[in-house]
Amino acid sequence: QQQVKQSPQSLIVQKGGISIINCAYENTAFDYFPWYQQFPGKGPALLIAIRPDVSEKKEGRFTISFNKSAKQFSLHIMDSQPGDSATYFCAGYSGGGADGLTFGKGTHLIIQP
Amino acid sequence: GAVVSQHPSRVICKSGTSVKIECRSLDFQATTMFWYRQFPKQSLMLMATSNEGSKATYEQGVEKDKFLINHASLTLSTLTVTSAHPEDSSFYICSARDYGTSSYEQYFGPGTRLTVT
Numbered sequence: 145q146q147q148v149k150q151s152p153q154s155l156i157v158q159k160g161g162i163s164i165i166n167c168a169y170e171n172t173a174f175d176y177f178p179w180y181q182q183f184p185g186k187g188p189a190l191l192i193a194i195r196p197d198v199s200e201k202k203e204g205r206f207t208i209s210f211n212k213s214a215k216q217f218s219l220h221i222m223d224s225q226p227g228d229s230a231t232y233f234c235a236g237y238s239g240g241g242a243d244g245l246t247f248g249k250g251t252h253l254i255i256q257p
Numbered sequence: 258g259a260v261v262s263q264h265p266s267r268v269i270c271k272s273g274t275s276v277k278i279e280c281r282s283l284d285f286q287a288t289t290m291f292w293y294r295q296f297p298k299q300s301l302m303l304m305a306t307s308n309e310g311s312k313a314t315y316e317q318g319v320e321k322d323k324f325l326i327n328h329a330s331l332t333l334s335t336l337t338v339t340s341a342h343p344e345d346s347s348f349y350i351c352s353a354r355d356y357g358t359s360s361y362e363q364y365f366g367p368g369t370r371l372t373v374t
Contacts, residue, residue: 175361176361178362178363185368186367186368187365187366187367187368188301188350188365189365190362190364190365193362195361233300233301237361239361243306244291244293244303244306244352244363245291245303245352245363246303247300247301247302248300249299249300250299250300252298
């Protein structure tokens, strides 16, 4: 599987601040880019996802920005809350194929109260 | 959204024994399911793609004889870890996509924590 590079590895943000996580991909066949949130001991849960035909998608406090030419996308969490403290994974996926998701290495986010 | 369940949620077994993990799509049919493995503080790594009625496709480096996958129905895939060893201890997670819709969303199960002693 080709890589999805994710940064930073860990992030500490004050309550009410903006959390930003970045990802870059290699596989140009990817046409679906989801972000997952995972709490310890639980399976990942879909947070928000984007297709490459749009440059931005917003759902509540969560926004994905997508730059197709740079092959980069990012997650912005506005008004970050302590309950947002979790590990976040970006991923790439080719919906027309039969392969699974290719995940980034994850970002451990801590929101300080 | 659609629901995927896994059973058991955690299992402890002795070295050399086999363990079966079930993955079920509860309210949709899944012609394809995916199995991932996650070591502590690491990312999810795709192990294999499970196809209903046919052989699974394994990722490079995953031993097909050790990790047996059976996708016997449109709602059930099983992963059997054969002759388990302590290094197989990990968090195993399945996912499924509802190919009956146009959505690309994959639904993840809650995971199975395997500890081999």
